[in-house]
Amino acid sequence: xxxxxxxxxxxxxxxxxxxxxxxxxxxxxxxxxxxxxxxxxxxxxxxxxxxxxxxxxxxxxxxxxxxxxxxxxxxxxxxxxxxxxxxxxxxxxxxxxxxxxxxxxxxxxxxxxxxxxxxxxxxxxxxxxxxxxxxxxxxxxxxxxxxxxxxxxxxxxxxxxxxxxxxxxxxxxxxxxxxxxxxxxxxxxxxxxxxxxxxxxxxxxxxxxxxxxxxxxxxxxxxxxxxxxxxxxxxxxxxxxxxxxxxxxxx
Amino acid sequence: xxxxxxxxxxxxxxxxxxxxxxxxxxxxxxxxxxxxxxxxxxxxxxxxxxxxxxxxxxxxxxxxxxxxxxxxxxxxxxxxxxxxxxxxxxxxxxxxxxxxxxxxxxxxxxxxxxxxxxxxxxxxxxxxxxxxxxxxxxxxxxxxxxxxxxxxxxxxxxxxxxxxxxxxxxxxxxxxxxxxxxxxxxxxxxxxxxxxxxxxxxxxxxxxxxxxxxxxxxxxxxxxxxxxxxxxxxxxxxxxxxxxxxxxxxxxxxxxxxxxxxxxxxxxxxxxxxxxxxxxxxxxxxxxxxxxxxxxxxxxxxxxxxxxxxxxxxxxxxxxxxxxxxxxxxxxxxxxxxxxxxxxxxxxxxxxxxxxxxxxxxxxxxxxxxxxxxxxxxxxxxxxxxxxxx
Numbered sequence: 071x072x073x074x075x076x077x078x079x080x081x082x083x084x085x086x087x088x089x090x091x092x093x094x095x096x097x098x099x100x101x102x103x104x105x106x107x108x109x110x111x112x113x114x115x116x117x118x119x120x121x122x123x124x125x126x127x128x129x130x131x132x133x134x135x136x137x138x139x140x141x142x143x144x145x146x147x148x149x150x151x152x153x154x155x156x157x158x159x160x161x162x163x164x165x166x167x168x169x170x171x172x173x174x175x176x177x178x179x180x181x182x183x184x185x186x187x188x189x190x191x192x193x194x195x196x197x198x199x200x201x202x203x204x205x206x207x208x209x210x211x212x213x214x215x216x217x218x219x220x221x222x223x224x225x226x227x228x229x230x231x232x233x234x235x236x237x238x239x240x241x242x243x244x245x246x247x248x249x250x251x252x253x254x255x256x257x258x259x260x261x262x263x264x265x266x267x268x269x270x271x272x273x274x275x276x277x278x279x280x281x282x283x284x285x286x287x288x289x290x291x292x293x294x295x296x297x298x299x300x301x302x303x304x305x306x307x308x309x310x311x312x313x314x315x316x317x318x319x320x321x
Numbered sequence: 322x323x324x325x326x327x328x329x330x331x332x333x334x335x336x337x338x339x340x341x342x343x344x345x346x347x348x349x350x351x352x353x354x355x356x357x358x359x360x361x362x363x364x365x366x367x368x369x370x371x372x373x374x375x376x377x378x379x380x381x382x383x384x385x386x387x388x389x390x391x392x393x394x395x396x397x398x399x400x401x402x403x404x405x406x407x408x409x410x411x412x413x414x415x416x417x418x419x420x421x422x423x424x425x426x427x428x429x430x431x432x433x434x435x436x437x438x439x440x441x442x443x444x445x446x447x448x449x450x451x452x453x454x455x456x457x458x459x460x461x462x463x464x465x466x467x468x469x470x471x472x473x474x475x476x477x478x479x480x481x482x483x484x485x486x487x488x489x490x491x492x493x494x495x496x497x498x499x500x501x502x503x504x505x506x507x508x509x510x511x512x513x514x515x516x517x518x519x520x521x522x523x524x525x526x527x528x529x530x531x532x533x534x535x536x537x538x539x540x541x542x543x544x545x546x547x548x549x550x551x552x553x554x555x556x557x558x559x560x561x562x563x564x565x566x567x568x569x570x571x572x573x574x575x576x577x578x579x580x581x582x583x584x585x586x587x588x589x590x591x592x593x594x595x596x597x598x599x600x601x602x603x604x605x606x607x608x609x610x611x612x613x614x615x616x617x618x619x620x621x622x623x624x625x626x627x628x629x630x631x632x633x634x635x636x637x638x639x640x641x642x643x644x645x646x647x648x649x650x651x652x653x654x655x656x657x658x659x660x661x662x663x664x665x666x667x668x669x670x671x672x673x674x675x676x677x678x679x680x681x682x683x684x685x686x687x688x689x690x691x692x693x694x695x696x697x698x699x700x701x702x703x704x705x706x707x708x709x710x711x
Contacts, residue, residue: 120663122663123655143667144659144662144668145666145667146441148665153664159660162660165661170664174665177666177667177670178664213678230664235665298566
């Protein structure tokens with residue numbers, strides 16, 4: 071589904087490389103965890119996959135569903151099923167959450183040549199998904215993420231994911247700023263979306279999240295490349311030994 | 322002002338001197354330079370009924386306003402009006418050049434007395450038709466009786482090249498509520514110069530919203546004078562400007578009595594080479610304790626060549642007041658655009674959503690659902706049509 075091959079990325083207005091030869095392959099149904107210390111390139115990877123401006127790919131390729139992902143517009147990637155759950159979801163004053171979700175879903179459906187959802191059908195869909203994630207009707211009435219607590223923002227991200235039903239989910243430090251109860255709600259939401267035709271990349275600094283979202287593969291990212299891959303036991307090893315050991319290997 | 326300036330062609334035709342940049346209030350809008358051709362007053366124009374009807378249909382509130390009074394080229398048009406006009410009894414003094422011209426040239430205007438429950442919107446439609454360049458001057462007087470509740474719309478619309486000079490005087494009686502909505506959709510080759518004089522008695526609730534989107538040159542003055550305690554006024558506005566449009570609003574809010582509140586909120590969108598100006602002055606007179614007066618203006622610049630200037634002023638002579646002002650100016654937030662795009666919303670649509678949200682905050686000040694929706698629809702249409710044209 072996703073093939074990242076020898077990817078090199080730098081900031082547009084800086085010469086320093088942030089991703090330095092990263093190779094990763096995600097197949098449908100697989101959950102990959104990417105762990106790494108601050109500054110290892112985790113968030114850059116998620117932004118490059120989602121199509122944020124300000125980054126320059128200097129080498130390598132990213133193929134998604136057989137097409138060149140890097141050639142696609144951000145909104146086109148979303149319509150093709152790429153979804154990034156933000157580490158810091160953006161607050162957008164003046165845009166109501168429901169209107170935003172409806173325009174997003176119908177834009178994607180339109181881009182894929184599917185019929186747009188009617189308002190009653192859409193409302194039913196959102197209400198059903200929102201209930202499972204403890205997202206209140208009041209939150210849905212408010213502008214996108216405005217006045218939401220940290221936990222509410224993350225739940226709202228997962229709600230968007232549940233409504234948009236992407237085929238590749240990238241979760242960027244979804245655990246940051248969550249207490250254990252909120253973490254559980256979010257993890258349950260993510261686990262409910264695990265399916266044989268959906269791939270996931272779970273980016274995290276801490277092993278804790280992976281107790282709840284159990285990955286098939288764990289990769290250690292250091293200085294812009296994957297220095298070690300393994301199964302879920304690698305996460306525990308990492309927690310015990312710390313990142314320093316791996317950084318030595320990478321150097 | 323006694324310096325002997327050589328009169329410009331425009332001044333010759335008007336028989337009056339025009340304000341210029343050395344007058345502080347006009348520093349950004351030098352009419353002497355900007356009005357570069359003659360607009361003679363009191364010209365006879367024969368209008369085409371088809372054109373009048375087309376312009377009436379172009380009002381944003383066609384079908385919303387239950388009652389309508391129509392003025393075509395400065396004359397009351399009984400055939401298209403659904404309310405009789407009362408005799409004009411204008412009181413506001415003309416103290417500045419544009420107003421003096423209005424006083425000299427005005428041919429007609431609405432005189433309306435509103436009493437009881439008049440919440441079904443009354444729309445004044447001021448039309449200028451396509452003819453030789455000329456001044457069209459109108460003078461309106463709106464009196465809201467004590468205890469009345471009313472909604473009034475003022476639509477300025479036209480075709481061709483003209484100078485509309487409009488003065489509206491509004492007197493709001495004790496305990497009354499008035500929602501006023503003004504929409505400036507003059508022809509793109511037109512000039513719109515306007516004054517609104519509002520006096521507010523005690524315990525009044527007043528909402529004033531102005532949409533500025535037509536005319537190549539727009540200057541709107543507003544004076545709001547608090548004469549009775551316990552009154553609350555919210556004055557808001559939105560600019561949707563493109564091309565080389567120029568719009569300058571100058572508001573003076575004068576708190577002469579204690580215990581009143583005023584709010585000003587302007588949301589201004591400028592694209593291409595458009596220029597927007599907001600000058601707001603809040604005066605708190607010595608006895609006007611417990612005044613709560615705040616103003617803010619926010620600009621969204623959609624191009625590198627668009628411009629916005631804000632000049633907030635506070636003149637406070639009382640010591641127990643809460644007053645403040647704020648002004649911001651910037652382009653669309655890139656993080657907002659990226660977030661919407663990352664959810665599948667194409668760039669143009671994402672930007673349109675964010676611009677609509679930006680001006681929408683000013684529309685929120687309008688209480689009437691139908692009027693607010695019509696304004697929202699106009700903003701959405703403006704975004705697509707002007708972008709397509711650009």
